[in-house]
Amino acid sequence: MPLDTITCDKWHCASAPYFLAEGSKKVQINSQPACRNGDRSTCEAKISDTQEKGIVRIGGGSVVVRDIMSGRNPFAEMFGEILGGLAVGAASTLFRRGGLKAIKQCLNSVGCTLVSEIASTAVGSMVVASVTQAFNSVRHPVHAATGAKVLNGEDDTDFIIDGVYPLVWSRIYQSRNTGENRLGRGWAMPFDVFLTIDDTGKGLENENIYYHDMSGRRLALGKIALGQKVFYQDEGFTVYRTTNNLFLVESAEGDYQFFEANPHKINTLRLMKSADRHNNALHYRYANDGELVQIHDDAYLTDIRLHYDEITQRLQSVTRHQGQEEKTLVTYTYDAQQRLVQVTNADKRVTRRFGWDDESGLMAMHQYATGVSSHYRWQRFDAFTIEDNEPEWRVVEHWLKDGKRCLEHTELTYDLAQRTLTTVETGGETTFRRWNEQQQIIEYTNALNETWWFEWDTSRLLTKAIAPDGSEWGYTYDERGNLTQSTDPEQQSTCYDWDKDFAFPTAQTLPNGAAWHWEYNEHGDIRRVIDPLGHITRLAWDDQGLCLGQVDAKGNETNYRYNARGQLIEQRDCSGYPTTLTYDDWGQLRSLTNAQNETTTYTFSEAGLLLTECLPDGTENRYDYDATGQLVGITDAGERHILLRRNRRGQVIARRDPAGHWLHFHYDTFGRMQALENEQGEQYRFGYDALHRLTDEHDLIGQQKHYQYDVMGNVTQIKTTPGPCVDTPMPLSPQVTTFGYDKVGRLLFRENADYRTEYLYQPLSVTLRRVPMAIWHEAERTGTTARVEYQDALTFTYDKVGQLVREASARGDYQHHYDVLGNITRTELPHQRAFEYLYYGSGHLQQTQWRDNAQLTVLAEYQRDRLHRETLRTSGALDNETGYDCRGRITHQVARQMNASQFVTPVIDRRYRWDKRNQLIERSVSYGQTGEVFTAGHWYYHNYQYDPLGN
Template sequence: MFAAARVGDDIGHSAALAGMVAGTLVGGFIAAAGGLAAGALLFTGLGASCLGVGVLLVGLSVAVGWLTGELATTARDTLAEGGADSMTQQGVITTGSPNVFINGRPAAVASASLVSCQEDGAQHLTEGASRVLINGLPAGRRGDRTTCGATVMTGSPNVLIGGASEQTLPVQAEVPDELYKASDLTLLFAGLLGGGGGAGGEAGALGSLLSKLPGINKLARIACRAGQLLTSVAAVGIIARPVDIISGQKFLCGDDELDFTLPSRLPVRWQRCWRSGNPGDSVLGRGWSLFWETSLEHYGDGLVWRAPSGDYISFPMVPEGRRTFCEAEKRWLEHHQDDTWSVYDISGERWHYQPLQACSPSLPLRLTGPCGNAILFEWNPDRTLHALTDSAGKRVMCRYQDGRLESAWLDDEICLVSYAYDTEGQLVTVTGRGGSVRRRFSWQDGLMSAHEDANGLLSEYRWQTIAGLPRVVAFRHSGGEQLTLKYDFDRGTRQATRDDDAQAHWLTDDDDNVASHTDFDGRRTAFVYRDGELTDVILPGGAIRRSVWDRYGRLTQETDPEGRTTTYHWYRQTDGLTRIVYPDQTTSQAAYDLRGRLECETDPCGYRTTYHYPDDDDPLADSVTNALGGVVQLQWNHQGLLTQRTDCTGSVTRFEYDRFGQLVRSEDAEGHITRREWNAAGQLSSVIHPDGSRESLLWNTRGQLTGWRDPLESEVRQAYNVLGLPVSLTDRTGHTRRWHYDPRGNLLCLENGNGAEYRFNYDATGHLLSEIRPDGTSRHMQWDERGFLTALEERGSPAADGGSGLRWQQFGYDDSGLLTARTTRDAGYHYRRNHRGQLTGVLRTPTAEGMVRGIDEDAVQFTYDAAGKLLCERGVNGELHYVCDAPGNLTALTLPGGQRLAWLHYGSGHVSAVRFNQQTVSEFTRDRLHRETGRSQGVRTQHREYDNLGRRSLQRSGLSADVTLPEQAILARLYRYTGRGELAGVSDTLRGEIQ
């Protein structure tokens, strides 16, 4: 019999950690000794091989190395098991049964009860009594486990529950994942320290794959952290479309390398990646990796995973039924009971691999999502991909030539992408669906010397071997920008010199992280790291923006430079947010089901939105219920695309798609049908409106929209530069506007098509300094070292006497960038804010000149509810009070005199009536599209009609039928439109015809 578990009872992890450390040390000594012995035998064998006995000695060296490796592993595992006997409290059970209580506390139940673990965050209780159910789930007891492998340590003193344990959810390995990895690497290095022996236990050391060069996954995380902390990626060293200036690597893995996407509940994203520091080969050539070129294989005494990006990640060997976590790469490796393997992260997408083979990598069987939707892979005998089938049943087949991927075809009928190569097998062109070339590449000595994007922008690179590796030392593109890069690895500095001689500098720490960055304008930003994560950014001026990340790479806390802190709580080991605590301590919350699907959201005011799913395997909700109880019904097709939406009033909108997921037909709630046509390249070519009129879109070979043709065949044409920016726009009357840019894409001049122009000037980092307008007026800006606008001067056009009007403003900010003060010639304005940064008050203080002009001191205060909606506005003239419903619609406004305006809503926020105090002012009727079709105001009514393009065609007003007055004549107005949708005329019963 076991004590019943309740909310508040302790959970704990065993001392397997201490056992593992002890095992690592003992195993390391054994491996080191074995390495020395094996090394001696190996060298002796090599020296004696000419005598015919060396082969035996070399063989004995291999055997000794293997045996010592096995003994070391056994020693480690034995001590680890011994440490599992003791427990350390790591958290408590936090939720339980809503209606069953034990000793006055909610009873804990498997699956439904949450626990809070100091090591692993929020987890579920996963075991309970097989024969005692509470709310239909096994009752939790002392000794039952959680999903993170912790055990319930305490329970009821007088309620006991017997029977065997039943497991309802998977359990993580008890020994910490990072310790498994640290242990195995310790054994590996201990064997290597013994000399060249130990080939059987440690052969093929992982050292060749543990390069100091960051992989694409790490570079992506660096860019992500910079974005989260509102810092440019250039500040952390990613420049030159793109080059990592810290390591000197050139890499590609952005949207330009996304060749196509097939929509489904688990979409296929055909992504290419290339990195100059990647030694691996690919069906596209050296350094490349397609997303499906991933594998898992033995290497030494551990495993190596080739990620979809082409990065190589080392894992230890994991026993069946266990998993381990690579903190550096934020990935788990799990060894399943059927001897298959999987690798996954907090997103829940999981790569499944065949059982490991001794002599070849294990290839992926499938890629699955959290709800089980899968992409299935089929392989050729030469271990290249034959075909994949997505969760919508669409099949992509691959064709090869001379060992290189030639093309990928949808259902073996339509070419989605094709590839061409040079004589050395290097990729030179990527051609998309429809025949447009999306990418071009040039190579020199196996390194990428140039690439051209779909817009025609040619980026060129020059390489030089520095510190034993080729690194980019110069960059330029056909738009005019140039950079010269310099590296000083001894001093930890990098430098980029621009074509205008401006310089930027980077200083690195001992781990090759960017410690500080000096921008081209001289402003300096510094960075602080903890546990390998970028946590603090010291901004120009000294203010600090802080963040805290957990071991899974999730943001748990961020603090702005003014000390306003927001904290984030996550659902188990997923990317689902369960709670956000704002700086004023208000919270928003979310709940998820066991598959990680969002079940409900609760805003800071307590209003809840819930989501319902049709079955356990569908990640798409079939209904959403808002805080007022209104239900929106949703239907999806096999591609995971919305086909029907029924709003809470019963209005239905329908959608249809082609095989590529492109919208081809939509029907609104009034039955109006709009059709769309697409060209072979997947670009929208025509829109056919419900009245049969057609708009056409014209595209060039680079995939840019170059023209639009209206239903009357008039055209608007547009041209672009190599940066993809518009350079001219010619309207249907022949007037042309033109734009001119500098090499960095800053707008220098705008010609308005009438012979006049706007001119702009910038500082070294792109801040606007001046604007001169066609009428001679100008605007001049000043910026402080933090990058905030501090002064704006506006000058009028010169007068006949040579003078001109002048208006100026000065601005002040807090360190987070929120406006705190504004000063003009007439008055100063001071802005106060609450803990969430919302404006709570404005104080106006007139200057002496302002007082002469009659400006008085004034103040306005604002208050908000927990969700940030405005509740009250107070000023010298009284107060305004606002009331909003759960979706945020204004329902009442109380004026300073006490009068009250009220709005009545239906559905999701459409106004049905307006009242003033107790009197109805207007009532509204609406069609199924919720457009106003009628309103009443006293005895007068108004009626509106619309054409099938949604334009107002008729507006008629008159008096109620029971009123007989001379004024009761009906007033009507008819609207007419041209084929272009422009208003052509109005027929008015009062004013007559208006053209």
């Protein structure tokens, strides 16, 4: 047995056993180098023995006799020593799915038009909407400051393969990306990243490193010494250069990119592997000519192959392999100049078409699967050039077409010396934008001449937003670019604490003092969530980052199991009842079986469209699609057909019900609904302003509603004009309701013809009070509004998690109490009376009680099935039994005397029969006598027939 083994209680990617790995070059013990203070183990731990005096280093330098795998860095087995390590990992799964995020740069330097992500949670919805509008000059995005055309949306995601580390195949087009890609100029994939090294001839320490991201940007990283890591705040990632001269790029959210030398390009490193913080990975394999030909995970459950044209080397198709089977996921078609013109999915449906400008070589048109097409005209600006001295082209005109009909049109006029852009849209609406030296928008005026101003720091982080009414939002950040405080115009601040190494939150403190806390395990998964009341939810994870279970604040446990792909195959609820899921060999959902052992099965197309849904009783719902993949027909289990018609935007323009009646939807050129026409040809009509907000509404009886807005987008007035009345010769007067708001959009008052209602806010309460308008107008006339006497007042008080705990008015106080899961357990009424509620599990009602002073009365008790549906209710002297069929429909309701035998005639016995369409076709009722031996009683039958509409 080796004598150089050690024990280590820290988490490591490398598995035990661990050994002493380093020792003296000159001194040996048992023919092995002697280990001293500071020498390392195979997991990178260091020997540390406190010495009373200064350290004396004997035995010369150190020699490594075993491979050292970092105990701090889960990927150091491949990379060797990385100084600084990776600490505990990155953000939790919840965080990565779009929970609380720091405000990163809204847009980076020239060409980076992909990063426009701002967190609504932290920033405020009004600011988010304004910033988004400011940076995109048209809705089919053109970046305002650079004039660049960008595609990076859902329509350009060709497929997604589920897995522990999912493969998302998205095409990214950026007109300022001058690089040639497998799809042509300007295109890139998320894995199209690489590093280049500028050899200065002065050694490795003086090389200039560049990172080429998926948008085509060439980011200067500066000089990175061997064994050094550098964090780039404006980009939000860290670059490691190992002592073995290997490179790792780490995102703030816990994704990693590993690079290897490219044998076909000197001083270039290509992507070899991408992984998450649990070392779930995708591997990239290259052919002898250097082209990427395969992407696979560790178990080859995700295994795709890239197929190229032998002459042009353009990507022709991508196939997925499962054992000996193969299927095509996407196919690409090119024109004679080898420019991408068509994308075809796994169902052989064309999902995208493209057209190109011959002079600039840039995208002149892209067409959606539905047929609507977006067009662009380019202009060359010779006085301003981008990287590599390429001429600068900007979009100067955009129009949207539905076949030959123009739907939208925008002209873009730039003043590059002043850094401004003016757009003129269909109908003459004008917008204006101004940007700073970093291409960050600092001024935006919308079509209603309302202006927002923005301020940014040197790292391109938003620090201030000023609304058209002068309201200000402020933001501060830590040294890593994480948002630490946001302050709204009412001077309410929300504060955030972050992990010291990675961009995930550890605490959020709201303006009312409520604080949420998150704790993480060493892998970066959420271990505990602590709410503002101190209630704790615990989560457990496996080594792949899959949640194995959670225990709520009441101790209820929910457990999960997964297949090798990381797909959920079983969930056991707090009562131990399982729900199971199965999948086909390609990972598509095949069946779902609930806790009652009732199974629903599914079939999907190759591209993932739901085709059939077979219900537990054997009936089936079917779904039909047109050539573009849009849902156009539904056939339910009762063979009723619903037909849908769509326009080229994909909007439903008509719906035919099973009886053959049509419901029509009419849209304007902007895609806004103008009219809804019912089966009788009667219409609801709608109108909009230049910001596409609803301004007018006309209903079937002639009633009209008109909406007005303030500069912040809040509704300030609703004017309702009644329709003509045959019994009243004179037209009825309009009803006007007006609204007022504070600077953060909270309602302050509401006025109609009768009353003025006011809303007063405190950190944990809101008070409503009202006064007749006659009294209010008199107080306004005399200047005594501060002393007006309100007739009614009602105060709602909340706890720190937002639960209503008190309602106070002149009629008395009502107080509410909750358990740790937020289920209401007691409602106290005036005069020492109360309703009380008992639950089991995570919140299923088990008993309702009435308390009158010291007297307690049980109102009802409940029993439930494995789906937690009510099956028995004891109320007073009656037991009420409820039964269900496999589709969840009630089949019987039987009321008996409490604890009576099943063979005793029920007090009431109701039976129900249903057809395949979920329509009740028979209801039978029997009224019996208590205490008698069960005999067939007299039944009353009610039968129902329906027209095709279900009437």
